[in-house]
Structures are given as structure tokens and as C-alpha cells.
Amino acid sequence: MSEQKLFAGHAVRRIRRANGLTQGAMADALAISASYLNLIERNQRPLTATLLLKLAQSYDFDPRTLTGTTPGGGVEAIRRRLSDPMFADLSVDRTQVEEWIAASPDAAEAFARAFDRLSGGSHGAAGTLQGGASIEPESIASARREIERWRNHFADLDSQAENLADELRLNNADLYGAITERLRVKHQLSIRILPFDVMPDRLRRLDLHARQLQLSELLDPASRTFAAALQLGMLEAKAEVEALVSGASFTERAGERLYRRHLHSYFAAAVMMPYARFLRACEATGYDLILLQRRFGAGFEHVVHRLTTLQRVGQRGLPFFMLRIDRAGQSSKRYAGASASPLVETDRRCPLWHVHNVFARPGTLLPHLVELEDKSRWFTLSRTVHPQTAVSGGVEAEFAICLGIDAKLAAPLAAARGWDLGDAAATPIGLGCPACTRSDCPQRSAPPAGRVLVFNERERGLSPFAFDQQA
Template identity: 35%
Template sequence: MADRKIFAGARVRAARTKVGLTQRELARRLEISVSYLNQIENNQRPLTASLMLTLAENFGLDLVELTSEGADRVLADLREAMADPLFGEAAPGLIELKSVAASAPDTARAMLRLYEAYRKANERLMGADAAMVGGPGPQTSYEEVRDFFHYANNYIDPLDLAAETLAASIGFALHGRLERLANHLTARHRISVMFEEPNSPDQLRRFDRASRTIVLNGRLAPATQYFQLGVQLALIEQAELIDEIVAGAEFKTRQAADICRLGLANYFAGALQMPYGAFLTAADRTGYDVEELAFEFGASMEQVGHRLSTMQRPRARGVPFFFARVDAAGTITKRHSATPLQFPRFGGACPLWNVHWVFGEHNGRIARQLAETPDGNRYLCLAWSEEKHTGGFRGPVRRYAYALGCEVTHASKLTYAADLDLTRGFEPIGISCRICPRTNCIQRSVPPMDARLEIDVDRREVVPYRLG
């Protein structure tokens, strides 16, 4: 991507507007003509290296952000939405969608919200999804919050910095860490922490505001107990900052705001458990070894995978990862991506992806896959499964599979790639069947929504149709 032309008109225009400069004033500071700047802001001319440096030095724009694949996230979502037969021949072409994603990202996101509202209304009317018959509910709110983190690149700078500061204050040493955090709550907020048998197997924590007592499930692993204590601490100590972030997001419903508030508290807890600077140093040193990092930071592999997907602090970025959690039914219940790989917004994920292999095997062991998506991007994909027990022999068990991966251009930094040939052997995967253009996939479940089908009643193959 070294020779890729950088079109960042929307970012340049936003930076100019933020400091109250006219095009003429900014052009004078950049020592270029007004017409040249106008072309840059309208994505008719790319940014040169010297202009990017000047913008970074004088306006605080991050070079990595200017050259990031942020527009690819919006573009992938637009392409998936436009594959709906609703648009038919009126669907914009790829070049036009790229232009909208790059130059008018807010408009593109508004279009996506409008399409999603249409799709859900249509499903309710047709009874296609009984869970949503009751109208807009938690699912809609969850998706709105998902998009908030998605477009924030899954990194929340003020919360991350606050968590890192607190972690340094209470000490990084694993031994006695939980006790020190509990002492901090007592000393600063007059809150006591207790460990006891839960009222129900699925209860993780409970905060009794009247007695100012936090009750943690005594059966939880220490990593989970620390995380849950960190979540409650965030809701108390970082309430003002969290409210400010939520208010800035301008969610449509109070429910979405509440869901985001909890998501931000979870984010803080993960950052407290694995402070950014120390965690990034350890990740580089260990070759991003998930199991080793889990041991060093007293965390679960799931917590480490999630944290790796957030390491996008400006001027101190780690390897950009995607991370997902999949339940036994194949539903993606967590999704974060700092890479061009996009998870399906509508429908299931590609069955050729290795995250589907690991249920029933590879329990706790990491499986590797070299994969290529239809857009030509190549990835090193890691996957493992885990069972979570909250009781005895007859207690409930939750089963999940986890996916973690990066583009092969970064794979050499990972210990998992040391014995792999990163030049060949890539398996074809897609985002979801409904938008995948591959014509020879024997695992295809449904045809692409924008494809013409050819049916031959006298010929039968594994897939009962051909794509025209």
C-alpha cells in the first residue's frame, strides 16, 4: 500500500473548520493555491507526503489516521447494503461508493442507518424475524452502539489514558492486584468488596448502593473478578467522563446510551487490566503470543484478544487486529476490526473461516489459517474455543469460539507466523454469502443478492445453481 494515493478531503475540511480557517487562509499556510486546496477537499487531488507532514505538524492530524483504511469500513457496509435487490440497477457502482465513503462519510452512515431501519421494518411486516416483531428494541440499540465502537476504531483515548493512570497508581504487579483495587475503592469511595456464592449461577457482580458494597461471585476466575471490579469502578469513578462520551455520540434512544455506558465501562476495565504502554511492550516482546500475554497480565485469552483489537492509540499503534466471538449457533456476539476485514452486518459469517472449525476441538489451543478475501486482502487468522462453567457437573456451560487476525503485511511480528510461508496457501473466504462474488464455492448457503442465477434442471452439482 506504499504507493496508494491518499484522498482525505473530509478530514482536511473538518480540521480546517475546527480551527475556523477559510480555504484561502489554510492555502496560504500550506503554501498552495486555493484551487489546489479546493480539489484536495473534494477528493479530486490526493495529498502529497509534504502536505501530510505539514498538516500533522500544524493541525495535530495523525499521519496514521490520514493513511488509514477507515473509509473501507464504510465502503464495505455500503456495498453490502447496496446488494439488496431493492436497489436493482439503480445501485451505485464501486467507484461512486468509494467516493461517497471517502468524501461524505457522515452521509454514508446516515444512508446505512436508513437502510437498516427499512430492512427491520420490512422484516417485521413479513414476519421474517419473530424476535423483532415488537418494534425497535435491544437489538436495534445494540447495533447502534456496535457502530459507535466500529467507527471509533474500537479505541477510546480518554478512557484508555485514565485507566493507564490508575493502573500505575495501584501498581502493575499481579500478586495482590485484586486486593489493591478493592482497597482503592474503600479508600476513595468508602465501598467495600465481598466475595460470596451468587444468588444465581450467572450472576457476576452486584452493587448494593445502600450499603455501599460490591458483591462478586466467589466462583469466578481471578481475571474475571478483577475485570468485574474494574467495570463497577469505572461506573463510579469515571461516570462524568463516560457520560460526556455518551452525550457526544448522540444516540437515538436512552437504551442505546445505557448500553454504550456499560460498553465504555467494560472498555475501561480491560484497559485497567492490561495498561496500554505495558501491554504493547509485552505484545511486541512476545510476538503477540495470546497465551503468554494472558499469563503475564492475569487475563483470559478472550480478554487478551479483545484488548489486542483496541491497540490503536495515535503515534503508538500496535498491530491492527480484528477480533470476534462466535457462539455455538454461529452468531457473532462480539466484533471489532482495526483491519480492512469487515464482519457481516446482516446474516451469518463465511463458513470457510477457521473460527467455525474449533468447536469441539482445539479447545484452548490456537488454530491458524491463511485466508484471502474477495477484495484481494490476505490475513493470518487465529481461532480457539472455550467452555465457561459457572457451576458443578450439572451447572450451565457456555461455549464460544474466538477469532483474532491481522493482515499478512503485519504477520511477521507474530510468533504464530514464524514457520508459515506467507506467500501462498491462502484459503478463499468471504464476508457473507449474500455479497460474496465467488462463483465456485461449495459451501455457499445462499446466492449473492446482486447475481443472476442460472438453473439447469438436467444438471446437478453441490450448489444447485450457477451464478450468471
Template identity: 35%
Template sequence: MVLRMNSGARKTFMGVRLRRLREERGLTQVALARLLEISPSYLNQIEQNQRPLTVPVLLRISAALGVDVQRFSDDDEARLVADLRETLGGMAEPVALAEVRELAANMPAVARALLALDRRWREAEERADALAARLGEDRGAAPFAAPMPYEEVRDFFYARHNHVAELDDLAERLFEAWTLQPGRTADGLAARLAQVHGVRVVRDEPEGAGGGAEGEGAPLRIFDPAARVLRLSPLLEPGQQAFQLATQLAFLEAGEQIDRLAAGAGFRSEQAGALTRIGLANYFAGALVLPYRRFLEAAEGLRYDIDRLGRRFGVGFETVCHRLSTLQRPDARGVPFFFVRVDRAGNISKRQSATDFHFSRVGGTCPLWNVYEAFAQPGRILTQLARMPDGRTYLWIARSVTHGRGGYGEPEKRFAIGLGCDLHHAARLVYAKGLKLDDPEAPTPIGAGCKVCDRPACPQRAFPPVGVATAADENRSRFEPYAAA
């Protein structure tokens, strides 16, 4: 297990987290100091952030109190910093990055409360916009009420670092119990459906998909519960067939667990709960087709070579990337990845994170990000070292994928897949070969979207950051790239 306690040479001060943990356990400073075999004065200095939390003391805390050392990782702090910078970016009085980091490190509960208040304010604004649109009024903004359930679902997975242990463990046990073989799971899953659930699998054109079963919008999977028939689209490759079969089995074999997870999330809308059930079923399917330990061992052995992993397990590029972003089991962690799928217009249709990388929910993403270059070089894997405004550097892998839907003249779905990780993990990936990982000038400066990016000299800036548009005239000349045209 890799524990990242520091970013660069920065000391790790975790006094507030340690004090909160102590108070949750009902311990005094003297009692905890005795358990950790340190002096009460030393413990007091740690809690007051006068002394850093060292690795030996952290390991004693883990042993004495039975807590995961990742609780003291700075990844959660980095997520809070990124979210706070976006939330506070539009304030009339700028909030310095140092103050934001201090708030995230020493008062994380207050920071999360601020984010919750901001989220509720945005939802109220979105509901007002939607109501104004229905009444024929113009509040100066388009309605955003419809995507709100999707935001809730993304937050559900984001809070879990894109790892759902209950479903992952169950899928792995079932893979072994059913004696499935990596890369050849479709037949075994179909046999399970038939023998245990009485479901017959038919691989032909689904009925009732108007305009031709292979046309635009035709479903990939149709289940008739009365007839106990599961119809799969003939367009599916073997790996895609296995995934669809596993998704159907998710509802039949893990339906109780999926319902419990969705019901316990406290969603505000029924639609968010329904979408989460689908997301959890897809998660279970990926975990069943690509069982955790087998897949992690293969990934480590092949240095995370996506194409070779795809051939070994019989699945496509996108499926491998999505699964790589979920390998965060506490006792067997893979590289923490951020996974994203975008179209040419910059619409993000999938976004999953096992790390702290953050893209804005406001105003698009960064055109300097290599995921957009992937459309210009179809099928080729592109690599990029990219540095965010907060100084963090990432290795990004991007490639375009095409989802064929039918015959001649019918449009294809084309996306770009991005998979990124923090620079300190880059050496574990085959894609780091030939890159200047130690060169501070090598990374491309990118941002989380123009509205929240504070790089004034960026040649691709489309509009100023939130709050800059009303600045004095003498400051506006810095943003000529978007003002000229």
C-alpha cells in the same frame, strides 16, 4: 507510527478530504499553498485528484494545520466501501465496485448519508415487523426490533476504532497512582474499594440467585449499595476477579466520564444508553487491569503472543484478545485488530474493531472462516490467511474458550474467539511463523456472509447473494451447492 497510504501499488488521491479540511479552516488555495510551501496550481491539482497526495506534502499539512495524519488514511475509505457494498448489494441495478470506491473516496459525506438513510429504512422495516408480530400478522420476516440498541452500541465503539481515549488515559493514570502490579491487581483493587469507598468485598456465593448460586444464570458480581458490600462469584479466576473489581470501580471512580460519553452519543433509546454505560465500564476495567503502555510494550516485545501475555498479566485468552483490539492511541498504536466472539450457531455476541474488517449484519458469516473450525479443535490456536472479495487479505487467529458455570450436569458456555489483522501487519505477530505471507495462492477465499458475498463458485454457499435469486434461469446453475438439497 505506521501510516498506510497505499493499498498495493494504488496511488493515494485525497483531494476531496484536503479541500474539505481547507474550507473548514477558512483558507483559500493560495493561502494554504503558501503555508505548505507549494504552488497554488500544484495544490489545485491535488484537490482535483489530478495529482496524488504524497507523504512529504501530508507531513507539511500535519505540521501546518495540526491534524492527525490518520485523517488521510485509506482505512476509513475501506470501511465506507464495505458498508456501501452491503447496502447497495440488493439494488435492482448492480453497482460496480469501482463506482462504490469512487463514491467513498471522493464524496464520503454523501456515502455516509446513504448509509444513514438505509439504516433508518431498515429500522422502519424492523419496527413494522415487530408491530405486525404483535398484531398476529405475517410480513414475511421475523421481528428485529429488540437487537437495535445493541447495533447502536456497536456503532458507538466502531466509530471510535474501539479506542476510548478518555477512559484509557484515566485508567492508566490510576493504575500508577494506586501502585498496582501487573498480574496481581485484585488485592490492590479490593483495598481501594475498602479504603476509599467503604465497600467490603466478599468472595462467596451471591445470595438470591435461585437454583443455586453456581447454577446457570447466576451473577458474577452483585453490589449492595446500602450495605456497601460487593459479592463475587466463587467461580471466578484471579484475573476475572480483578476485572469484576475494576468494573465496579469504573462506576465509582469514572462514573462522571462514562455518563458524559453515553449522554453525548445521541442514542435513540434509553436501553442503548444503558448498554453503552456497561460497555464503557467494561472498557475501563480492561484498561485498568491491562494498562496501556505496559501492555503495549509487552505485546510488542512478545510479538503479540496471547498465551504469554495472559500469563504475564494474569488474565485469560479472551481478555487479552479484547484488549489487543483497543490499542489505537494516536501516539502509540498497536496492531489494529478485529475481535469477535461467536457460538456454534454463528451468533456473534462480541464484535469490536480497530480496523476496517467488515462482517455482514445480514444472514450470518462465512463457514470457511477458521473461527468455526476452532470448535472442532478445543483449546488449540488456529491460524488462517483469508482473502475477502475486495482483495484484502487478513491473518486470523482463532481458539475456543469455555466458561464453566457450575458442577456436574450443568451446561458450559463455549465460544470461539477470533482475532484478525491486515496482512501487512502479520509479520509483527508470532502467529505468522511458517505461513506463506508472500504466496498469493495461500489465503482462503472467504466472504462477509452469503447474502452479500459475490463468489459464485464457493462450495459452501448456502443461498445466493441478495438480488440473485430473481435472476434468469440460465444464471441459477452457478448456485447448485445450496439448491441441490
């Protein structure tokens, strides 16, 4: 195991207190000094992999919890909550928030939960609308928090799916045919494709009386394979999925069911795109989305989502994030994975970001280099998708799928060839007008939250809203 640095002082303190230990007693057990442990708990020293092993051997806990979400979703999530107008008269800077989380992690988490409950949603995980509730319901937010706690990588599911995929390939090179045969022989289930007029309001249905998995004729081959793999996973990975669900400790039923559905879909994608083979193909093709679709018989959205999950220890892929939005900018799917990108964590998006432009160019993959106010740069690829639910005369749904990565890591991408990712001009964007303090943006639709509007009848700037630069 490498000596990778990890700052997890709040988690170490929680373990120590849960075991009723003083800093001196825990330091003796770990063969380090009490002063060094004190620095670790205050996030002034990293927790190395070697020390992490000692902790895991000495105390009964899952090491993966140390890399989970920090209290309240972390510093930036707490700061987004504090940007609410009710706190406009307070001057709480980043340093104060960092010190608060380090010194009183449980208090920071309590504040975050109370604020989210009062504001009607999960501000830290999703962001809230100024002066209103979060777009994202708590059931969805709670499921997404658990997914992000694992960074959308479930090693046990990946391993089982990989073994199953190898076994299926031995019997039939055609994955759909192999899954169909396994469902028939091992589970006494047949697959039947039904006409739209027979099953007009469903894409998939399990009829246990007839022992049939019934699929709509609207589904294309990739979606049929995914649906068949999903059903196989529900039967053969049930114990592993339920272990993850029970370990999540959901307080309400809807979030639990959404999380379970995500895990089943994760398993299905892992069967279609087995981890090691998929990662090798990614690296060989420069993460070429079209080639990956063709090679694994998967849909565009399947491939993009799969790219956010490649975090196996010793075999990590690039840390991508994924976002799916509609024309109104509402997100229906978003995963930060290991990217930690703030572009995922807000309900509002900047209209200057080209993810919105793809609706005018359906089917076109649109690359874009953007820069946030903190000077971080992100390289994104966006394209429209059309779920297979429409028939002639019906409503055709359309979404924009965005795949993004830190621009410093984007050089291996085939889509980034020819781009100057470091020095070239990037489009300056924000996290929605209420959170953006760029004063020269002509696209601005609202002033930043907590800033005082400034009026001068004799002048007119680029933006329709002039505001005090000091919070």
C-alpha cells in the same frame, strides 16, 4: 508528527461549510492554493499531518473526527447496501460509489441512514440478512459505530488507567488485593464473595446499603480482578467516561448505556493490562496469547479484546480485529479496531472459515490463513471460551473467539511461525453466500444476491447453484 497521508476530503469540506468559507478563503487561511484544497476535498490529494495541525489550529474541531468513519461507513458499506435485491437492476460500480461519497458525503450518509432504518438495522456497520432485517439491533449497532469511530482506542482512559495501575502496584504487587484495599479505604466499599445459592442469577452486584461489591463464587480469579477493576473505574473514571458518552450524541438510551458499559470495561482491562507494559510484553513474546494471559492474570477474551485497542500515537501495536460468535454463527461481540477488516462487518460468515471448527476442538487455538475475493489475506486465531455461569446440571454457554490480522502484518506473531503468509495456499472464503460470487464453491448454500440463476438439465457443476457471472 510524521507526514502520514490521510484522505479525508468529506470531513474537510464539512468543516469549511460549517464555517461558511469558500475554498479560496480556507485555502488562504491554510497557506495553500485553492486548487490544492479542491483536490483534497475530492480525495485526490492526501491531508498530511502538517496540514492537519494547521486545520486544528485554525478551526474549532477535534482532529480525531477526520479519521473517523466515512459517510455511510465507507465505500464497501455502501456497496453492501446496494447489493440488496431491490437494486439488482442497477449497475452501480465501485468507482461511482467513490465519486458519490467524495462529491456528496452528506447525501451518501442520508441514503445509508434511510436504508438502515427501512431494513430494520445497521446494514453498513453490521450487514443485513438478504430479504430481512439486520441481526444486530440498532442500539447495539449505534454503540459499535461510536466505538469504531475511535477505532476502539480511548487515549484518555488508557492514560488514566495506566497511572492508576502504577499507583496500585506501589501499594501491593497483587492487583486484586490492591484494588480491594483502594475500594475499602478511598470509597468505603468492601468486596464479598457470595455462594451461588445466595446470588444464583448475578455475577456482580453493588449493594450500596451494605457498602459491598458482591461477587459470585462462579468467577475465576481473573474475572474477579476484572469485576473489581470495573467497579473502581466506575468510581474514579466517571468524569472521563461521561465526557465520551455525552460527546457521542446518542438518539436512544439503550445505545448510550451499551457504550458506557463498553467504556467501563475498557478501563478495567486497561488497569489489568496497562498500555505500555502490555505492548512491551506483546512485542517481547510475539503476541503469545497464553503467555500474556499468565503474565497479566487476565482471561483469554480479555487479552484478545485488549489487543484490538493498541493504537496509541507513537506506540502502536498490530492492528487486530476481534469476533465472538456462537455455534449458530451469531456474533455477540466484534471490533474492527484499526484493521478495517470486512470479516467483522457482516452478519453472515463463510462455513469454510475455521472459526466455526473450534467448537469441535474446545480449548484448542486454531490458526487459519484465508483469502477473500478481493485477494486480501487474513491470518486468524480462534478458540472456544466458556463464560463462568454454569453449575452442575445447568446450561453451559460456549463461544468462539477469533483474533485476526492482515496476513502481511502477521509475521511477528508467535502463532504464525512456520507459516508462509505470502505465497502459501490460503482457504478461499467469502462474506456469506449472498455476498460471495465464487462459482466453484461446493459449500454454497444460496446464490449471490442480484445474480440470475442459470439452469442446464444436462450438466451439474460443483455448486448446487449456477448463476450468471455478470451482476
